Amino acid sequence: xxxxxxxxxxxxxxxxxxxxxxxxxxxxxxxxxxxxxxxxxxxxxxxxxxxxxxxxxxxxxxxxxxxxxxxxxxxxxxxxxxxxxxxxxxxxxxxxxxxxxxxxxxxxxxxxxxxxxxxxxxxxxxxxxxxxx
Amino acid sequence: xxxxxxxxxxxxxxxxxxxxxxxxxxxxxxxxxxxxxxxxxxxxxxxxxxxxxxxxxxxxxxxxxxxxxxxxxxxxxxxxxxxxxxxxxxxxxxxxxxxxxxxxxxxxxxxxxxxxxxxxxxxxxxxxxxxxx
Amino acid sequence: xxxxxxxxxxxxxxxxxxxxxxxxxxxxxxxxxxxxxxxxxxxxxxxxxxxxxxxxxxxxxxxxxxxxxxxxxxxxxxxxxxxxxxxxxxxxxxxxxxxxxxxxxxxxxxxxxxxxxxxxxxxxxxxxxxxxx
Amino acid sequence: xxxxxxxxxxxxxxxxxxxxxxxxxxxxxxxxxxxxxxxxxxxxxxxxxxxxxxxxxxxxxxxxxxxxxxxxxxxxxxxxxxxxxxxxxxxxxxxxxxxxxxxxxxxxxxxxxxxxxxxxxxxxxxxxxxxxx
Numbered sequence: 180x181x182x183x184x185x186x187x188x189x190x191x192x193x194x195x196x197x198x199x200x201x202x203x204x205x206x207x208x209x210x211x212x213x214x215x216x217x218x219x220x221x222x223x224x225x226x227x228x229x230x231x232x233x234x235x236x237x238x239x240x241x242x243x244x245x246x247x248x249x250x251x252x253x254x255x256x257x258x259x260x261x262x263x264x265x266x267x268x269x270x271x272x273x274x275x276x277x278x279x280x281x282x283x284x285x286x287x288x289x290x291x292x293x294x295x296x297x298x299x300x301x302x303x304x305x306x307x308x309x310x311x312x
Numbered sequence: 313x314x315x316x317x318x319x320x321x322x323x324x325x326x327x328x329x330x331x332x333x334x335x336x337x338x339x340x341x342x343x344x345x346x347x348x349x350x351x352x353x354x355x356x357x358x359x360x361x362x363x364x365x366x367x368x369x370x371x372x373x374x375x376x377x378x379x380x381x382x383x384x385x386x387x388x389x390x391x392x393x394x395x396x397x398x399x400x401x402x403x404x405x406x407x408x409x410x411x412x413x414x415x416x417x418x419x420x421x422x423x424x425x426x427x428x429x430x431x432x433x434x435x436x437x438x439x440x441x442x443x444x445x
Numbered sequence: 446x447x448x449x450x451x452x453x454x455x456x457x458x459x460x461x462x463x464x465x466x467x468x469x470x471x472x473x474x475x476x477x478x479x480x481x482x483x484x485x486x487x488x489x490x491x492x493x494x495x496x497x498x499x500x501x502x503x504x505x506x507x508x509x510x511x512x513x514x515x516x517x518x519x520x521x522x523x524x525x526x527x528x529x530x531x532x533x534x535x536x537x538x539x540x541x542x543x544x545x546x547x548x549x550x551x552x553x554x555x556x557x558x559x560x561x562x563x564x565x566x567x568x569x570x571x572x573x574x575x576x577x578x
Numbered sequence: 579x580x581x582x583x584x585x586x587x588x589x590x591x592x593x594x595x596x597x598x599x600x601x602x603x604x605x606x607x608x609x610x611x612x613x614x615x616x617x618x619x620x621x622x623x624x625x626x627x628x629x630x631x632x633x634x635x636x637x638x639x640x641x642x643x644x645x646x647x648x649x650x651x652x653x654x655x656x657x658x659x660x661x662x663x664x665x666x667x668x669x670x671x672x673x674x675x676x677x678x679x680x681x682x683x684x685x686x687x688x689x690x691x692x693x694x695x696x697x698x699x700x701x702x703x704x705x706x707x708x709x710x711x
Contacts, residue, residue, distance in 0.1 A: 189554070190483075191492070209478070221452055240399075250372075257369040259373070266402045268402065288455070386612060421588070426584040506658070522635050523635040525635075
């Protein structure tokens with residue numbers, strides 16, 4: 180069981196959203212940030228790095244936005260729905276752009292395939308949470 | 313002269329937006345992240361911390377979103393306007409919410425007054441850049 | 446299977462350290478960053494927030510240091526052992542201080558107990574990796 | 579006057595270290611994080627990106643470590659000297675490695691020259707603060 184769920188279950192404030200949706204999104208954001216950091220680094224180590232410049236850049240952006248969004252939605256004390264919503268929308272877009280570029284390299288580079296899955300999973304989890312808050 | 317401007321002036325890619333607007337926004341994001349981290353910490357040290365819970369929470373969010381946005385707009389290689397735009401919109405909202413709460417405590421706590429200025433300045437810089445990209 | 450392992454297994458560069466040790470440390474850093482962000486927020490929402498000030502502060506520090514360390518050790522291209530080592534040492538200390546403070550509140554607040562486990566797990570994973578690089 | 583100084587001057591807790599040393603280090607950490615993010619991105623946009631792989635990697639590490647260190651030393655409530663010291667030591671090393679690599683490319687790429695200055699400045703500010711806490 181992830182720490183996110185354990186901490187939410189013992190949180191002093193009532194959580195207005197279904198815990199499973201929230202936990203899935205929190206975990207997806209942190210996991211995607213790790214995957215994008217790893218994919219950017221693996222791309223940087225490839226002999227054809229010059230063909231992977233756009234992939235590296237978008238993975239770096241996606242890692243940063245996933246981390247800030249993951250932290251924003253982790254916080255449930257004095258929850259501000261507008262801050263959460265715009266952060267989630269930024270995360271949907273960052274994941275979408277990164278997934279699209281990783282997809283182009285997925286046949287050639289297996290780490291791009293893994294990262295595409297991480298980005299698509301995170302994009303969907305953010306959209307599901309957006310629909311619920 | 314800030315490092316942001318010096319690095320942009322020597323960047324290999326053509327920058328499509330007025331450098332001054334961009335640099336002002338980059339610097340405002342990093343400065344606001346620092347100010348919000350400091351204000352959250354100063355609030356946490358106040359004897360009336362229980363009255364400052366919302367301020368701490370929103371400053372933490374704002375610091376995180378400003379850092380990710382500041383890094384996204386710093387990057388000019390393979391610039392993706394949609395990623396930049398949604399990140400900037402999240403930053404506008406995080407700064408707006410944080411500024412509004414800091415304003416409520418500005419007479420009592422001078423660090424909240426300083427942080428309000430940082431947030432308002434960053435919100436405007438993000439809106440100006442949004443209007444230009 | 447975590448994305449960290451999947452991406453390492455498809456990384457173009459040879460990894461000099463046992464993959465299991467490395468993956469365990471990467472995942473522990475990101476998980477601990479999430480847990481500390483959550484515990485700081487849960488503490489902030491408690492009626493006795495004034496007694497939890499040190500816990501909030503150390504969890505904030507630990508979250509920041511875990512994220513930067515998690516990203517540094519995720520990167521395997523042009524690995525710099527000195528940078529990795531000092532980052533891991535900072536992470537050991539941040540986790541140790543945060544765990545010690547969470548332990549003091551673990552009977553009263555279950556989220557502090559969860560966070561203590563996350564911090565102790567991460568501290569050990571960092572020490573194990575330090576011993577191997 | 580930087581926000582860092584303004585907020586420290588209105589902080590509820592007594593600051594044990596000379597404010598000027600502390601503010602210089604805080605500002606240097608955030609400035610260096612921005613410069614390293616920018617230099618990594620500029621390197622990624624260069625035609626000879628394959629020769630700049632080590633520079634990109636070390637700048638990414640340095641940006642991450644500078645941000646976490648900058649946030650740790652910004653916080654003065656319930657200051658923990660051991661956490662601050664190990665974070666500063668990690669930052670000294672990350673700046674040192676990044677500066678050394680940027681120096682190798684400084685004649686060819688002006689952004690590497692700018693980034694080297696940012697890293698050296700931050701390394702010294704961290705060492706000066708380390709000597710005082």
